[in-house]
Amino acid sequence: MQRMSTEPRRPAGRLLSRPVLAWASWDWGSAAFNAVMTTFVFTVYLTSDAFGGEAYASGVLGAGLAVAGLFIALLAPVTGQRSDVGGRRKLWLGVNSLAVAVLTALCFFVFPRPELLLLGVALIAAANIFFEFAGVNYNAMLAQISTPSSIGRVSGFGWAMGYVGGIAALVIVLVAFVQPVFDWFGSSTEDALNIRLVAVFSALWFLAFALPVMFAVPEVPRQRNADRLGFLASYGLLFRRIKAIYRTSPHTIFFLLASAIFRDGLAAVFTFGGVIAAGTFGFALSEVILFAIVGNVIAAVGAVIGGFFDDRVGPKLVIIVALIGLLVSGTAVLVLGAADYEFFGVQWSGDTTFWVFGLLLTLFVGPAQASSRAYLARLSPAGEEGEMFGLYATTGRAVSFLAPALFSLFIGIFGEQRFGIIGILVVLLAGLLVLLPVKPPAKVPPAVVPAP
Structure with missing residues (x-):
């Protein structure tokens, strides 16, 4: 039988409308957790000698995040589905965001x-678990604050806000806590007070910028018979819906698989970019931070540009062009960065090559990420976006080992760090090849997927 209720798409008259700005504000705020807590500052602190040595602490952190990833993979689709059915998408976005802020402050x-x-x-x-759960509901809101003709631009704008928000948060952390430009009680390094206060700052930053979406975007309608479905029964409904999607729209499943692969490669570009800059090209820490800031700016610009093209030519073509650009740029870093050379009468060194083609890599990451989200939003039946983005999170987690494993494998084979780039390129190429035969989404929202 047909799904009991549908969720109306709420059009945004312009890109910088109140709902879009409020929605993108969450992306801006979430960068404090992504960039500060899990990438550049707090996890670096956790893996320092103060906690038992880098190798031991890194192993414990890796194990903890792996367990979190398992919980996310198992629960994300069902939590998204239940927020759809119960008409509580915004509520659970708020609850999960608050949980992230509290755990971060602790x-x-x-x-x-x-x-x-x-x-x-x-x-x-x-905090990672609740952050991913919040992300499922946040991504599902994309269809509420955009139209089929603006969804690419809105998604790209959100990604850009995330990149720029990360830069803003990192700069504040750097000048106020890590390398303070003025003395204040929060700059004290005794008992790592400055780093521990970074956690409080990140929690407040995230919470403050997560609030606007709670007031500017309406809640989704509640579906009839929502209370009749128990938590465990939700898994039965999930599997039946996956079968129904495969039967009525198999390319949705194929896209989930393709995007899981190339998104792992996209994540690896940022994960290992700084490592390669320091280890292979001899960048000092200050240069790595500068490269990260410039790279995030360029990624934000790329996301916005890609969003405009997304609405004109469709997300699939944008993703394909971005992946090809990533493959070309990554190959240039690998091949041309091996030694100094002369190009059109100009002497180029390895670090110059990395600045040019490494930044070119970041230009293509933004469009691929933003259009991937817009692609799935276009494929999702109205009222079931949460469940679809839950599957999006699950498939991503399922293959998240690929790029790190191949990165390490090729370093082991060739004995040099720069050859780890081959592993990232292999993952990006595999994602591109799986994506090529996938049917692009229609600009009109798909028909309702039948559910038992």
């Missing part, structure tokens, strides 16, 4: 002592 109590390593890892891992 990291203040992780003093630099080995016995507190498990507490720190547990808090970061739990």
Whole structure:
């Protein structure tokens, strides 16, 4: 029988409308958790010698995040489905965002002592779980604040806000806490007070910028018979819907698989970019930070440009062009970065090559990420976006080992760090090849998927 209710798409008259700005504000705020807590500052602190040594602490952190990834993979689709059915998408976005902020703030109590390593890892891992759950509901809102003709631009704008928000948060953290330009109580390094206060700052930053979406975007309508479905029964409905989607729209499943692969490669570009810059090209820490800032700016510009093309030529072509650009740029870094050479009468060094083609890589990452989200939003039946983005999170987690494993494998084979780039390129190429035969989404929202 047909799904009991449908969710109306709420058109945005212009890109910089109140609902779009409020929605993108969440992306801006979430960068404090992504960039500050899990990438550049707090996890670096957790893996320092103060917690038992880099190797040991890194192993514990990796294990904790792996367990968090398992929870996300198992629960994300069902939590998204239940927020769709119960008409509580915005509610659960707020609840999960609040949980992330609270868990992040609690990291203040992780003093630099080995016995507190498990507490720190547990808090970061739990925050990751709730962050992904919030992300499912946040991504599902994309259809509410856009139209089929503007969805690409809106998605690209959101990604750009995330990149720029990360830069803003990192700069504040750098000049106020890590390398303070003025003395204040929060700059004290005793008991790592400055780093622990970074956690409080990140929590407040995220919470403040997550609030606007709660007031500017309406809740989705509640579907009839929502209370009759128990939590475990939700899995039965999930599998039946997956079968129904495969039967009525198999290319949706194929896209989920393709995007899971190339999104792992996209994540690896940023994950290992700084590592390669320092290890292969000899960048100092200050240069790595500068490269990260410039790279995020260029990625934001790329996301906005890609969004405009998305609405004109469709997300599939944007993703294909972006992946090809990534493959060409990555190959240039690998081949041309091996030695100094002369190009059109100009002497280029390896680090110059990385600045040019490494930044070109970041230009293509933004459009691929933003159009991937817009692609799935176009494929999702109205009222079932949460469930679809839950599957999006699950498939991504299922293959998240690919790029790191191949990166390490090729380093082991060739004995040099720069050859790890081959592993990233292989994942991007595999994602591109799987995507090519996938049917592009229609600009008109798909028909309702039948559910038992």
